Amino acid sequence: MGSVGAHAVVIGGSMAGLVAARALAGRFDRVTVLDRDTLPDDARDRRGVPQGGHAHALLVSGQNTCEELFPGLTDELLAGGAVPFDPGADVLFHQMGGHRLRLDTGLRGISLSRAFLEYAIRSRVAALPGVRIRDRIAVSGLTGNAERVSGVELDGGERLAAELVVDATGHGGARTDKWLQALGAPVPEVATVKVDVGYTTRLLRRGPGERLRDGALLYLIAGVPPHDKRAAAVLPVEGGRWMVTLAGWHGAHAPVDPQGFAKFAAELPTGHIGELVAHAEPLEEGDARRFTHPRSRRRHFERLRRPPAGHVAIGDALCSLNPVYGQGMSVAALEAVRLGRCLDRFGTASSAMARAYYRAAAKVIAGPWQVATGGDFMYPETVGHRPPGTDLVNRYVRQVVLASHVSAGAHRVVLDMQHLLAPPGSALRPATVVRSLLAARRSPARP
Structure with a gap:
């Protein structure tokens, strides 16, 4: 790994910005991370990450990638209270009207809060040689x-020169389009899918070693489209807590008041979450916290013939996925690894490097975008850029999920796709198709 340049700037100090900074450290002499929020010196939620206090998933692929970027991170998180789990044996997933058949996978996931994960990674990044994190700094x-992008201008008029600027501003990259247009640089085509997703979350006390009914550590619910638009998740997180997030598409949002929250939980398809909410001790007084995600946006930088040198986007600034599917943090980590490889290949932050990175990132994004938008378009209220063949794929996916109720093989196929360990196309292998269609007939939830 040689030096690509003297200085790189990362705009945004959340997860995508932090993993980007790790990829740049050692490849640039200096790396400056800028964030307009006040960054806490402990594992606290912060205003700059409005979704931070809700259920987050670090998929197995994302966990493995973070471990690659930060060796020893997983053990550090477990020592701090993160909860290990097998995604097949310890997770009870109610989907398409039935529970997936539980199985031992040999995989290990970890369950923790977004704030704890971000704090641990931010501490690691801040300790890297040549890296400086500056908070309460806004980029204009x-x-x-x-x-060629040559640097950034701050709100106070200060300018920072850089060989590479990494946009990790999130929010679908709306601000960055304006910044690029101001330079006369091309902006990418944008695919938008309106989903109107709303999250409501409460924290409850969890006893030592406590599990949910049926021995599950995590409980997930996805409604049966198109009529049931609800979703929910219960995760054990550090500090002896259950994190309960109730969600829904197109206005099916859980109330924030305690009584309304409990009623929404009690009316879910199974009693697991309703029982927990009714009997566990709340750890926060007053109303639950709320977050909304109106639309998903994918910016097709890979279609630009000549993106400006000295600039790339990452994370939600490149593709803002529906957070219900829990893919965002893992996708950002995978993109950061691709960025590092492209910098090594080209040795400079050229336009050719940016184009190669965007093509590599597009391959990372393709599967999660297909899974997320496919799920979103199971609801007729969803509008936007519908990928070709979505309805046909959705009809088959429904059969695979039904098969996962009775078939360990089908469940493993779904899990590998869910955790980005296999592309969605793996479910279309002829042998898998035949087995899934046959097994689906035996599902107790089959109409």
Whole structure:
């Protein structure tokens, strides 16, 4: 790994920005991470991450990638209270009207809060040689021209020169489009899917070693489209807590008041979450917290013939996925690894490097985007850029999920896709198709 340049700037100090900074450290002499929020010195939720206090998933692929970027991170998180689990044996997933058949996978996931994970990684990044994290700093624009971004301008007028600027601002990259247009640089085509997803979350006390009914550590519910738009998740997180997130598409949002929250939980398809909410001790007084995700946005930088040198986007600034599917943090980590490889290959932050990175990132995004938008378009209220063949794929996916109720093999196929360990196309292998269609007939939830 050689030096690509003297200085790189990362705009945004959340998960995507932090893993990007790790990929840049050692490849640049100096790396500066800028965030307009106040970054806490412990594992607290912060205002700059409005979704931070809700259920988050670090998929197995994301966990493995974070371990690659930060060796020893998993053991550190477990020592701090993160809860290990087998995604097949310890997770009870009610989907398409039935529970997936539980199985031992040999995989290990970890369950923890977003705040704890981000704090641990931020501490690791801040300790890297040549890396500086500056908070309470707002970026007002990019410097340079249509061919090359040369740095950033801060709200106070200060300018920072950089060989590479990484946009990790999130929110679908809306601000960055304006910054690129101001330089005369091309902006990408944007695919938008309106989903109107709402999250409501409460924290409850969890006793030592406590599990849910049926011995599960995590409980997930996805409604049966198109009529049931509800979803829910219960996760054990550090500090002896259950994190309960109730969600829904297109207005099916859980109330924030305690009585309404409990009623929503009690009316879910099974009693697991309703029982927990009714009997566990709340750890926060007053109303639950709320977060909404109106739309998903994918910016197709890979279609630009000549993106400006000295600039790339990562994480939600590249593709803002529906958070119900828990893919965002893992996708950002995978993108950061691709960015590092492209910098090593080209040795400079050129336009050719940016184009190669965007093509590599597009391959990372393709599967999660297909899974998420496919699930979203099971609801007729969803509008936006519908990938070709979505309805046909959705009809088959429904059969695979039904098969997972009775078939360990079908469940493993679904799990590998869910955790980004296999592409969605793996479910379309002829032998898998035949087995899934036959097994689906035996599902107790089959109409």
